[in-house]
Amino acid sequence: xxxxxxxxxxxxxxxxxxxxxxxxxxxxxxxxxxxxxxxxxxxxxxxxxxxxxxxxxxxxxxxxxxxxxxxxxxxxxxxxxxxxxxxxxxxxxxxxxxxxxxxxxxxxxxxxxxxxxxxxxxxxxxxxxxxxxxxxxxxxxxxxxxxxxxxxxxxxxxxxxxxxxxxxxxxxxxxxxxxxxxxxxxxxxxxxxxxxxxxxxxxxxxxxxxxxxxxxxxxxxxxxxxxxxxxxxxxxxxxxxxxxxxxxx
Numbered sequence: 372x373x374x375x376x377x378x379x380x381x382x383x384x385x386x387x388x389x390x391x392x393x394x395x396x397x398x399x400x401x402x403x404x405x406x407x408x409x410x411x412x413x414x415x416x417x418x419x420x421x422x423x424x425x426x427x428x429x430x431x432x433x434x435x436x437x438x439x440x441x442x443x444x445x446x447x448x449x450x451x452x453x454x455x456x457x458x459x460x461x462x463x464x465x466x467x468x469x470x471x472x473x474x475x476x477x478x479x480x481x482x483x484x485x486x487x488x489x490x491x492x493x494x495x496x497x498x499x500x501x502x503x504x505x506x507x508x509x510x511x512x513x514x515x516x517x518x519x520x521x522x523x524x525x526x527x528x529x530x531x532x533x534x535x536x537x538x539x540x541x542x543x544x545x546x547x548x549x550x551x552x553x554x555x556x557x558x559x560x561x562x563x564x565x566x567x568x569x570x571x572x573x574x575x576x577x578x579x580x581x582x583x584x585x586x587x588x589x590x591x592x593x594x595x596x597x598x599x600x601x602x603x604x605x606x607x608x609x610x611x612x613x614x615x616x617x618x619x620x
Contacts, residue, residue: 386581393577400570403563404489407507412563419562420494423555435553439500442511442550444479447518451475454522466586471521474579478517481575482510482568495558502559509560512551512568513575519543520576 406412440446451471458468491507501511526539551565560568 386585389577389581393574393581396570396574396577400567400574403567403570404507407491407563407567408489412561416561416563419555423552427556431556435556436500438546438549438553439511439557439559441546442515442553443501444514447475447514451518454525458525466583466590467525470579470583470586473582474517474521474576475514477579478514478572478575479510481571482508482513485571486510491561491564493559494561497557497559500557500559502557506560507564507567508571509551509554509564509568511554512547512560512565513572514568515547515550516569516572517576517579519547520572521579524580 454471455468458464458471485508486505489507490505493502493504493506496502520543523540523543526536526543529536547569551569554560554565555562
């Protein structure tokens with residue numbers, strides 16, 4: 372088998388695997404949303420909120436306010452313009468630009484749709500921290516996971532030293548966690564809202580990246596995906612057919 376055929380077949384299997392993972396998270400989100408609507412997360416929410424309140428203080432208030440601003444619409448909009456400029460002018464990545472817009476812009480629309488679908492009231496209303504409208508899922512959590520998650524994807528693809536890439540990945544991952552935590556600490560969301568935002572954001576991010584990888588791979592590879600998959604799995608199929616008697620009947 373040619374190396375190009377093998378690589379194309381493996382890429383196709385990875386794409387199928389990614390769709391399977393996204394499907395599992397869709398089921399998980401549906402289960403979470405159902406339990407949230409049936410008010411079965413009250414104990415979980417109260418326990419996490421209690422832990423947050425135990426560590427409260429004026430200094431922590433300021434720290435959490437900074438983190439929550441890093442997931443706000445205005446902040447992510449400014450950063451999105453910068454990312455698009457880098458993708459367009461420096462990296463010349465037209466597909467990256469398109470799917471970044473789809474991921475971030477589509478994620479924002481999906482957040483509004485889900486909030487109006489589930490219509491869960493917030494624990495408190497505070498316009499100063501964007502705590503307005505419905506609560507489930509958390510828009511800050513969902514938006515930050517999509518935006519910073521896309522940055523993590525771009526960083527992993529960078530041609531940089533491995534330790535630099537993984538340091539940046541760790542920092543951005545921690546930032547995503549802290550943005551969600553800040554929403555709970557400041558009383559803008561229930562913990563289950565944040566969890567729902569992370570799951571919904573991860574689903575949309577995975578689907579966006581799968582589509583991006585599919586387009587980029589398809590434009591680079593001369594090998595049709597189904598043809599590559601047949602060549603990759605052909606030897607396995609022939610081995611199974613020879614070993615199992617009912618295949619030869």
